[in-house]
Amino acid sequence: MALSVSTGQDIDLRVQPVAEVLDRVERSLQVRLLPNTAVRKRRSVGARTERDTWVRIERRLLDKITSQGWNGTECAACLEGVAQPAWQGCVVWRDANGSVLWRADETDLLPDPPVGNAILSRAPGLLDEWWEALNASLDALASHKTSRVATPDTVIITQALVSESIRGVFSGDFDTTVDRWMPGHADLNWANVTAPVFSLFDWEDWGNAPLGLDSASLWASSLAVPALADRVRHERRSDFESRDGKLMTLFVCSKILGPYAHPEDPRLEPARRMAEQVIDQLEGG
Known part of the structure; x- marks a missing residue:
C-alpha cells in the first residue's frame, strides 16, 4: 500500500501527513504509539510507546544511504562504556515508489529530557x-x-x-x-x-x-x-x-x-x- 507521505525531494515531516507511516510501525513492532508524545522533525518522527519505550522513525532517500547500510542505532548497541538508551529492535521498509527507505528503531526511554535545541542561547547549568x-x-x-x-x-x-x-x-x-x-x-x-x-x-x-x-x-x-x-x-x-x-x-x-x-x-x-x-x-x- 502506498504511503500518504510524498516521496519527492522536498519533504518536511513536521507538516507532511504521517498517519499511515505510524500505523505501519505500530503493526510491525506490535506496539501502540502515544500521539500526545510525538516529536516531529524535518526528516524524522518520534514518540513514546505504551510499553515505556521510544520509537524514532526516519525517512531517507536511497542515494543518502551508503554501502555500510543504515543501521547506526542498531550498531551503536555494542558500544561499551557509552551512556545511551538501550536498543530494542527495528523495522525497515522501502517506499512504494522505490526511492525512499523508512526505518523505525525502538529504544529505552531517555533518562531525562534533551538539554535543549541543537544551538543553545542560554547556559543549561550542568553539574x-x-x-x-x-x-x-x-x-x-x-x-x-x-x-x-x-x-x-x-x-x-x-x-x-x-x-x-x-x-x-x-x-x-x-x-x-x-x-x-x-x-x-x-x-x-x-x-x-x-x-x-x-x-x-x-x-x-x-x-x-x-x-x-x-x-x-x-x-x-x-x-x-x-x-x-x-x-x-x-x-x-x-x-x-x-x-x-x-x-x-x-x-x-x-x-x-x-x-x-x-x-x-x-x-x-x-x-x-x-x-x-x-x-x-x-x-x-
Missing part, C-alpha cells in the same frame, strides 16, 4: 558529574574499532570533504590532512544529549571520523553562550590542543561562516575569532 559522564562516554567511544564511516548531515566524511570545506572558507599556508581517525558520534549537539543525567542518543550517523569532530561540534553549538563554549573547550582540551582538533575546529567554523551563513547568527563573530587563532597556530606549527 560536574554531567561533564564527567560526557568525557567518559566520548573517550570510551573513541577506544572502539569500527568499519563504519561517519556521515554528518548524511554526507560521508572524507579527507576530501574536510579539505574542501576548510579551503572553501579559509585561506592560509597550512596542511589540512587529518592524521587520526576514530569512532565518533558525528551529530553531537545539545539536542542529542540529556540532563541532568547524561545520555547520548540519535546514533544514525556515527562511525570513524577525524579526532575532535564531536568536541568541535559541541563547541560550535555552544558559541552563543561564551561560558558554555569555554567549558566545552576546557573539558575536551586534549582534542582541541591536537592538530586534528584544530582542523575540526576550522571544519565546524566553515559551516557557520560559509556561503549559507545567517547574518544574525550570534556564533559568527566568535567563530571568526577562533578560526583566526587556529589558523595562526597551524601556520606557526
Whole structure:
C-alpha cells in the first residue's frame, strides 16, 4: 500500500501527513504509539510507546544511504562504556515508489529530557558529574574499532570533504590532512544529549571520523553562550590542543561562516575569532 507521505525531494515531516507511516510501525513492532508524545522533525518522527519505550522513525532517500547500510542505532548497541538508551529492535521498509527507505528503531526511554535545541542561547547549568559522564562516554567511544564511516548531515566524511570545506572558507599556508581517525558520534549537539543525567542518543550517523569532530561540534553549538563554549573547550582540551582538533575546529567554523551563513547568527563573530587563532597556530606549527 502506498504511503500518504510524498516521496519527492522536498519533504518536511513536521507538516507532511504521517498517519499511515505510524500505523505501519505500530503493526510491525506490535506496539501502540502515544500521539500526545510525538516529536516531529524535518526528516524524522518520534514518540513514546505504551510499553515505556521510544520509537524514532526516519525517512531517507536511497542515494543518502551508503554501502555500510543504515543501521547506526542498531550498531551503536555494542558500544561499551557509552551512556545511551538501550536498543530494542527495528523495522525497515522501502517506499512504494522505490526511492525512499523508512526505518523505525525502538529504544529505552531517555533518562531525562534533551538539554535543549541543537544551538543553545542560554547556559543549561550542568553539574560536574554531567561533564564527567560526557568525557567518559566520548573517550570510551573513541577506544572502539569500527568499519563504519561517519556521515554528518548524511554526507560521508572524507579527507576530501574536510579539505574542501576548510579551503572553501579559509585561506592560509597550512596542511589540512587529518592524521587520526576514530569512532565518533558525528551529530553531537545539545539536542542529542540529556540532563541532568547524561545520555547520548540519535546514533544514525556515527562511525570513524577525524579526532575532535564531536568536541568541535559541541563547541560550535555552544558559541552563543561564551561560558558554555569555554567549558566545552576546557573539558575536551586534549582534542582541541591536537592538530586534528584544530582542523575540526576550522571544519565546524566553515559551516557557520560559509556561503549559507545567517547574518544574525550570534556564533559568527566568535567563530571568526577562533578560526583566526587556529589558523595562526597551524601556520606557526
